[in-house]
Amino acid sequence: APRALCPHLEWAVGRALGRAVNFEWADQPVLAGSRRAEFYWEGPAGTGAALATAIRGWEHLRFEVSEDPTPRSDGGRWLHTPGLGIHYAQTDTAGN
Numbered sequence: 856a857p858r859a860l861c862p863h864l865e866w867a868v869g870r871a872l873g874r875a876v877n878f879e880w881a882d883q884p885v886l887a888g889s890r891r892a893e894f895y896w897e898g899p900a901g902t903g904a905a906l907a908t909a910i911r912g913w914e915h916l917r918f919e920v921s922e923d924p925t926p927r928s929d930g931g932r933w934l935h936t937p938g939l940g941i942h943y944a945q946t947d948t949a950g951n
Contacts, residue, residue: 871905900928904933923946
C-alpha cells in the first residue's frame, strides 16, 4: 500500500471486523514508497468477503484476503492488483 493509505486501511479493516486494528507495517522492497503488512484475523463465515469489499476501492492497493474453510462452509481467497482488479477463488475443506 502507498504510505498515505496505511492508516485508512487499518480503519477500513477495523470497521469490517468491528474492532480497532493496528498493522505492523514494513517497507515493501519491491515497490519503492510502499509498505506491506500481514494481519491474522478471526471471524464468522463471510468475514473474508466483508474485508475484501471494505478495501477493494483503492486503485493503488495490492492485497490478498484468505478465509479458511470450516466443516460447515467453504473458504475463499480474494486477490487484488491495480492492473487486473479483484479475483476470487473458493476453497473447500480439503483445500481444493
